[in-house]
Amino acid sequence: MLAPQRRTGPGDPLEVVTMGRIGVDLYPAQTGVPLPEVASFNKYLGGSPANVAVAAARYGRRAAIVTKVGDDPFGTYVRAALAAFGVDDRFVGTDPDNPTPITFCEVFPPDDFPLYFYRHPKAPDLNVTAAELDAGAVAAAQVFWATVTGLCAEPSRAATLAALEASRPCPHTVLDLDWRPMFWDSPAEAGPWIRRALAFADVAVGNLDEVEVAVGVRDPREAAKRLRGLGVRLAVVKQGPKGVLAVDDSGEVELPPAPVEVVNGLGAGDAFGGALVDGLLAGLPLETVIARANAAGAIVAGRLACSAAMPTAAEVDAKLREAADAR
Ligand SMILES: Nc1ncnc2c1ncn2[C@@H]1O[C@H](COP(=O)(O)OP(=O)(O)O)[C@@H](O)[C@H]1O
Numbered sequence: 001m002l003a004p005q006r007r008t009g010p011g012d013p014l015e016v017v018t019m020g021r022i023g024v025d026l027y028p029a030q031t032g033v034p035l036p037e038v039a040s041f042n043k044y045l046g047g048s049p050a051n052v053a054v055a056a057a058r059y060g061r062r063a064a065i066v067t068k069v070g071d072d073p074f075g076t077y078v079r080a081a082l083a084a085f086g087v088d089d090r091f092v093g094t095d096p097d098n099p100t101p102i103t104f105c106e107v108f109p110p111d112d113f114p115l116y117f118y119r120h121p122k123a124p125d126l127n128v129t130a131a132e133l134d135a136g137a138v139a140a141a142q143v144f145w146a147t148v149t150g151l152c153a154e155p156s157r158a159a160t161l162a163a164l165e166a167s168r169p170c171p172h173t174v175l176d177l178d179w180r181p182m183f184w185d186s187p188a189e190a191g192p193w194i195r196r197a198l199a200f201a202d203v204a205v206g207n208l209d210e211v212e213v214a215v216g217v218r219d220p221r222e223a224a225k226r227l228r229g230l231g232v233r234l235a236v237v238k239q240g241p242k243g244v245l246a247v248d249d250s251g252e253v254e255l256p257p258a259p260v261e262v263v264n265g266l267g268a269g270d271a272f273g274g275a276l277v278d279g280l281l282a283g284l285p286l287e288t289v290i291a292r293a294n295a296a297g298a299i300v301a302g303r304l305a306c307s308a309a310m311p312t313a314a315e316v317d318a319k320l321r322e323a324a325d326a327r
């Protein structure tokens with residue numbers, strides 16, 4: 001496991017608080033084969049907002065996640081992994097009734113990475129309640145990061161909306177449009193909840209499938225326009241191997257992908273998210289923020305794991321130099 005660059009002390013103010021899905025990723029040690037033929041698996045901390053917190057911590061940011069795990073050995077593992085990555089676990093509760101989720105995937109580079117979620121009978125992270133939320137801690141963060149999955153069931157839906165509301169004083173409230181169809185009855189069910197959450201967001205970030213569910217179009221420019229029309233200051237449309245488009249009041253940034261030989265595209269979005277958080281916290285110009293996020297996404301696309309693969313700032317710098325040399 002990678003060592004964190006800085007650890008959070010009990011009294012330190014948090015820079016970023018994420019909220020939502022957490023669990024164990026069990027990823028195949030053999031790539032290019034379907035699950036029935038996989039012989040062994042590697043175990044990692046997983047869950048998109050957990051990965052984003054880890055990614056931010058890799059840049060030295062003081063990060064925490066609001067979530068729940070089961071009262072089981074995988075819950076113990078998840079807490080230990082967060083601590084080892086330098087992510088504060090003070091807001092990680094325990095659900096006595098449900099197991100810590102596990103997630104399998106298949107790895108078919110360059111562009112096919114099916115996910116298999118085991119979140120039955122219910123994921124503990126969907127049992128976070130509004131009453132348990134430390135609204136003061138959310139309000140005191142510089143960045144609050146919520147995801148659409150948190151809206152798929154109660155009591156997490158009400159808790160996520162309450163946290164988004166509590167995050168109003170934060171300089172940056174980010175909604176990750178994170179669309180996992182298996183958690184919903186239909187895109188039509190999700191749309192109104194997503195738009196309600198977007199009303200609290202300064203920043204929206206999503207891939208093409210995700211913006212289509214949120215605002216009904218896949219065209220990146222039109223999607224960004226519609227997201228900004230809903231009040232979002234910065235709209236970011238990730239396009240996997242096609243790069244990224246970002247639009248804010250200062251204009252538009254569109255970047256091609258950084259060069260990489262893809263191993264596993266899963267986690268690229270979370271790497272992108274961690275670097276986005278870091279850039280927002282640093283107050284960097286939009287073009288620099290997005291270039292660094294684009295490079296971080298490419299780096300993780302070139303690695304098997306998600307959380308354990310998050311890059312350091314020096315690795316992002318190196319990838320940016322590699323991309324410049326390739327042009
Ligand atoms: N094959 C790739 N080559 C280069 N960069 C990539 C590749 N896949 C992803 N990225 C980078 O990571 C970002 C997030 O990846 P994407 O797959 O769009 O998000 P998500 O994982 O959320 O679906 C992309 O916008 C891009 O910057």
Ligand SMILES: O=C(O)C[C@@H](O)[C@H](O)C(=O)COP(=O)(O)O
Nearest residue numbers: 046047048266267268269270306
């Ligand atoms: O999202 C999950 O719950 C599992 C993650 O740990 C997983 O690795 C993943 O899918 C990452 O998401 P992405 O960054 O959006 O590709």
